[in-house]
Amino acid sequence: MRDRIRQKEGRSPRPTAAIEDSQWQQAAANIPGSTSGWDGGKKVGDRKSRLVVDGLGPVLAVKVTAASVQGVDATGTE
Template sequence: MCPPLSPDPTAAIVDSQSLRAAANIPRSTSGWDAGKKVGGRKWHMVVECLGLVLAVEVTAASVPERDAVSRGQLRAEIGGSSAFWPTA
């Protein structure tokens, strides 16, 4: 018989997308994504291996994926995940 599964995911996949900001968005909440050459905001999404959404955060476009996860808010929401894989 198999042992019971833990309700906490053991791995998570991090992805992000940069979005252009409207002209009325304050500069303090937007940034420049140099890799995609987009000025605006970026959403970071963390999903488990089955594709279920664990957390979403909106930041300035200048914040990379590794910084968004290490800032604490996303990591606190995902709990005990021990492995994170950023997408390219």
């Protein structure tokens, strides 16, 4: 589907750039504490959901990590 959206816009089917953002989420009570963490910069705990999209908006990847995992470590990019 993403490939068709990009081709409709006159772009290559494969994106060459991406945008990443994260959002803090409170884990449910039944989630083990070992999978949660503390983000000292934002002063929040539990988990972060990370979303990577291409320049047109279609989702490339979604990942949920402990809040203590930094963006570089979560996505493998700098």
